[in-house]
Amino acid sequence: MTKIISVVNQKGGVGKTTTSISVAASLADQLHKRVLIVDLDPQGNTSSGLGVDKSQQEFCVYNALIGEVELDDIIISSQIDSLDILPATIQLAGAEIELVGELNRENKLKRAITKMKKSYDYIIIDCPPSLGLLTINALSASTHILIPLQCEYFALEGLSQLLNTFTLIKGDLNPDLNIAGILLTMADNRTNLTTQIVEEVNEHFPHHVFETIISRNVRLSESPSHGVPIHIYDPKSSGAKSYFQFSKELDQCLQKE
Amino acid sequence: MTKIISVVNQKGGVGKTTTSISVAASLADQLHKRVLIVDLDPQGNTSSGLGVDKSQQEFCVYNALIGEVELDDIIISSQIDSLDILPATIQLAGAEIELVGELNRENKLKRAITKMKKSYDYIIIDCPPSLGLLTINALSASTHILIPLQCEYFALEGLSQLLNTFTLIKGDLNPDLNIAGILLTMADNRTNLTTQIVEEVNEHFPHHVFETIISRNVRLSESPSHGVPIHIYDPKSSGAKSYFQFSKELDQCLQKE
Numbered sequence A, B: 001m002t003k004i005i006s007v008v009n010q011k012g013g014v015g016k017t018t019t020s021i022s023v024a025a026s027l028a029d030q031l032h033k034r035v036l037i038v039d040l041d042p043q044g045n046t047s048s049g050l051g052v053d054k055s056q057q058e059f060c061v062y063n064a065l066i067g068e069v070e071l072d073d074i075i076i077s078s079q080i081d082s083l084d085i086l087p088a089t090i091q092l093a094g095a096e097i098e099l100v101g102e103l104n105r106e107n108k109l110k111r112a113i114t115k116m117k118k119s120y121d122y123i124i125i126d127c128p129p130s131l132g133l134l135t136i137n138a139l140s141a142s143t144h145i146l147i148p149l150q151c152e153y154f155a156l157e158g159l160s161q162l163l164n165t166f167t168l169i170k171g172d173l174n175p176d177l178n179i180a181g182i183l184l185t186m187a188d189n190r191t192n193l194t195t196q197i198v199e200e201v202n203e204h205f206p207h208h209v210f211e212t213i214i215s216r217n218v219r220l221s222e223s224p225s226h227g228v229p230i231h232i233y234d235p236k237s238s239g240a241k242s243y244f245q246f247s248k249e250l251d252q253c254l255q256k257e
């Protein structure tokens, strides 16, 4: 049974793309799972962070959402054997407005994934920083949501809005959707702010916070410019170690269900 | 002639809200301008960062966009005499989808601002992390765009997409729109990444980069949890000093035109 995980948070810059790339690459290369990573953000950071030349892609996830092509025809391979990529291009920016008038607009991605011939152990969906139609498509197609949460005040503020959206989607569109958990990112243990945020999140959402915490590590923000995930760019970095630790924790937590 | 500035970047977490609050507060309190700050992001970070209790707001900018109320009826005062706030609430999250079918949907904010009775020297608009209808409304109502750019690889990648959108809007919707400039934020001079990004931006966009660079400073991320701008929370911090320096540079640059 494929685990389909949406990496979601409408707050911008909290580490959604960094988490999607690092976890997908680690599950594939270090834990030997078959993984597909889906870039559902018109910015296309997951695509470029994995070295995809977006200008060379004739089709992208946008074309599958509007039903022009099958997903199998757009999926490309990565430098890691068991990791495939469904890239995004700038065309995706038009999808939100174009999908509004369509019938069954929330389930376009779900239908495209069920028609896919190739099978995977994990599908990781990197979402844009909003709760619009692209993110709703991701949530309706998913078995789990993973919430990266930056250890900052504004990031904490948006959490209840996100959990309300989860409850709405689970109620109306996708009763099988569950919360995988909250991953604390960009923690800086030298500051009181991080300690305060970690305490508050553990108090308000006690059963949903992963044990692994990702600290701030400049090597994580350098690796996308080389087009490779962190465990290839700098295997000894604290970023590579924490994301490997987290991928194991996530895999164990989802296999138990 | 009121200067209306959209603070825009579809990349998330680059410092749009921090820049909007810091600059609006500094222009009002330190440079004695009459300023209105508009929160156009459904997350409502500008509103909460200035101490607004969003749950107490019956109306917000959403109600003005759909023509239910006039802007003058929703504007609230802040703890700074010459700074007013146009708050956002969660209702704004529905605006993107609701506006799609409306006539003249791109100019709702512009029309609401032209009907306003009170006058300001500056109107600062904090935009959400997307290039959707809310941001397009902001650009069509503005005289200038201010682009906060985090010194990171992904942030640089999105810049050409943003400048393309600017050219489209200037061509089709608002010929008076000009680029105020690019403000480099969250710079960390200890890393090569920051040096690389600063060099690249100055090379590709030589005439558009402000001299002031905002460095990473934890006091900037602490001040929103106290509901006050940085020059009140910690006037001696490097964050307060750089944003005061920047507000002077911005004001001089716009007065020269």
Ligand SMILES: Nc1ncnc2c1ncn2[C@@H]1O[C@H](COP(=O)(O)OP(=O)(O)OP(=O)(O)O)[C@@H](O)[C@H]1O
Pocket: A011, A012, A013, A014, A015, A016, A017, A018, A019, A041, A045, A127, A128, A129, A185, A186, A187, A214, A215, A216, A217, A218, A220, A221, A222, A224, A239, B010, B011, B012, B013, B129, B152, B153, B154, B155
């Ligand atoms: N643990 C970390 N330490 C240092 N830098 C990080 C870390 N995680 C992410 N970054 C950097 O912070 C920035 C924001 O992260 P990222 O782009 O992954 O967030 P996002 O939530 O996907 O943003 P968006 O909302 O725009 O999609 C990027 O430049 C990234 O390289």
Ligand SMILES: Nc1ncnc2c1ncn2[C@@H]1O[C@H](COP(=O)(O)OP(=O)(O)OP(=O)(O)O)[C@@H](O)[C@H]1O
Pocket: A010, A011, A012, A013, A129, A152, A153, A154, A155, B011, B012, B013, B014, B015, B016, B017, B018, B019, B041, B045, B127, B128, B129, B185, B186, B187, B214, B215, B216, B217, B218, B220, B221, B222, B224, B239
């Ligand atoms: N110079 C700085 N030094 C340290 N922290 C900063 C700085 N500027 C902003 N921050 C913090 O970084 C985070 C992102 O900044 P901010 O929320 O202003 O970005 P944004 O572009 O408005 O995000 P969004 O895309 O979600 O609207 C916030 O938690 C903020 O407090």
Ligand SMILES: [Mg+2]
Pocket: A016, A017, A018, A041, A045, A126, A127
């Ligand atoms: Mg991202």
Ligand SMILES: [Mg+2]
Pocket: B016, B017, B018, B041, B045, B126, B127, B128
């Ligand atoms: Mg913001």
